[in-house]
Amino acid sequence: MTPLDPSTARRAFPALSREYVFMDNAGGSQCLGAVxxxxxxxxxxxxxxxxxxxxxxxxxxxxxxxxxxxxxxxxxxxxxxxxxxxxxxxxxxxxxxxxxxxxxxxxxxxxxxxxxxxxxxxxxxxxxxxxxxxxxxxxxxxxxxxxxxxxxxxxxxxxxxxxxxxxxxxxxxxxxxxxxxxxxxxxxxxxxxxxxxxxxxxxxxxxxxxxxxxxxxxxxxxxxxxxxxxxxxxxxxxxxxxxxxxxxxxxxxxxxxxxxxxxxxxxxxxxxxYLRSLGGGDLSAAFSAVAHHEAALAERLLGFLRARRDVTLIGDPSSDPGRRVPTVSFAPHAKAPEAVVRIVDGMNIGIRHGDFYSRRLVEHLGLRERGGVVRVSMVHYNTLSEVDAVIAALERAL
Ligand SMILES: Cc1ncc(COP(=O)(O)O)c(C=O)c1O
The missing domain is CATH 3.40.640.10 (Type I PLP-dependent aspartate aminotransferase-like (Major domain))
Structure with missing residues (x-):
């Protein structure tokens, strides 16, 4: 498998040339320049x-x-x-x-x-x-x-x-x-x-x-x-x-x-x-490379969250790409999700809180009253240094 080169991938997205960390991708990804x-x-x-x-x-x-x-x-x-x-x-x-x-x-x-x-x-x-x-x-x-x-x-x-x-x-x-x-x-x-x-x-x-x-x-x-x-x-x-x-x-x-x-x-x-190009023309090679890179991103963030005593991870704690995608949610214990996200907002990082219209799930989890969860949703064009920036922001915000 040819590993994914995030810097090549990022060049295809004009919005990613900004000094901004886009990690609300499950809400909407950035759009390809070619599109x-x-x-x-x-x-x-x-x-x-x-x-x-x-x-x-x-x-x-x-x-x-x-x-x-x-x-x-x-x-x-x-x-x-x-x-x-x-x-x-x-x-x-x-x-x-x-x-x-x-x-x-x-x-x-x-x-x-x-x-x-x-x-x-x-x-x-x-x-x-x-x-x-x-x-x-x-x-x-x-x-x-x-x-x-x-x-x-x-x-x-x-x-x-x-x-x-x-x-x-x-x-x-x-x-x-x-x-x-x-x-x-x-x-x-x-x-x-x-x-x-x-x-x-x-x-x-x-x-x-x-x-x-x-x-x-x-x-x-x-x-x-x-x-x-x-x-x-x-x-x-x-x-x-x-x-x-x-x-x-x-x-x-x-x-x-x-x-x-x-x-x-x-x-x-x-x-x-674009997606084919990530795998040298082969879609399945492309998505293997994406899964591999995404697992590394997820592991960096999940490792941080697993080690904290003041958050509850919502979902599978494993970064195994066969088991999960890098959409990671958690419930902070001491602060409301909105308060955490607002602090992160100020650091040029886009993450999000709420129920994301999966309201029945959030109600089932008993998290509706507290304002849902904090969600960090990554995709293949995110980088490990962006995850580190999110972790540093969360360290301050939690
Ligand atoms: C899992 C899931 N299903 C459905 C939808 C609805 O998609 P759309 O915005 O295209 O109506 C969303 C949107 O966030 C979603 O995350």
């Missing part, structure tokens, strides 16, 4: 309506299709039509719930967790109003993971869908999606996976995972403010049309009412190009 350039060139060179026969429209359409194709390749989907694009994961999941709704009757069951971002809970809980029964798969309080032992008793002949997170945006722990998919499929149901907190860190191989639906937010994967929902073609064909009635046969357009943002979609190949 911004592609948005600009689309707007200035081919900003026309798609679908016409004149040459600039044909060229614009090919750029937008290239964006969709790049995301399909990035997540291991065989066909670009398997990728539904939208403004955000929240929007895509609300659309998916709407498209599933006509196929669900009273007494059909959906399982949601108490560990997910609300985007992957609320959209499906709202189907209760049409008689759908919602069951909650609760996090194991000891390991803070979603375990199959707790899911199995919730599955039955009426279970239609299970919604889970690949990796929580607070805990960072990676779940074994393939094992869950086997269990869910054996019960005759489908599995929807929120990969938003996972995709910036590890390769997503949709074909191998076995999930039925997979979502990710591209603005957290070094791109523009867009999100993608991936599913087998047959699933998308079976969903209700939420676009104009005469578009019912068009996948994925029938699930993209109002169409996609053309200039942002046209910029998506730059994400794929």
């Amino acid at each position: 911004a350039d592609a948005v600009r060139s689309y707007l200035l060179e081919r900003n026309v309506q798609l679908g016409a026969s004149y040459s600039v429209s044909v060229e614009a359409a090919s750029h937008v299709l290239a964006g969709q194709t790049a995301i399909a390749r990035l997540v291991g989907a065989a066909d670009r039509r398997q990728v539904v694009l939208g403004a955000s994961t929240t929007q895509l999941l609300a659309n998916l719930a709407r498209a599933l709704a006509p196929g669900l009757g009273p007494g059909d069951e959906i399982v949601v967790t108490n560990a997910d971002h609300e985007a992957n809970i609320g959209a499906f809980r709202r189907l209760e109003s049409q008689g759908v029964v919602i069951r909650e798969w609760q996090l194991d309080p000891g390991s803070l993971t979603l375990r199959l032992e707790e899911l199995e008793p919730l599955l039955g002949p009426r279970t239609r869908l299970v919604c889970m997170t690949h990796c929580s945006n607070i805990l960072g722990t990676i779940h074994d999606v393939s094992a869950v998919a086997r269990c869910v499929h054996a019960a005759g149901a489908q599995l929807l996976v929120d990969g938003v907190a996972y995709a910036p860190h590890r390769q997503v191989d949709f074909g191998a995972l076995g999930a039925d639906y997979y979502v990710l937010s591209l603005y957290k994967v070094y791109g523009p403010h867009l999100a993608a929902l991936v599913a087998p073609l047959g699933h998308l064909e079976a969903l209700a049309n939420i676009n104009h009635e005469f578009l019912a046969g068009e996948v994925p357009y029938k699930l993209q009412p109002g169409n996609v943002c053309f200039e942002l979609t046209a910029a998506l190949p730059a994400i794929e190009d």
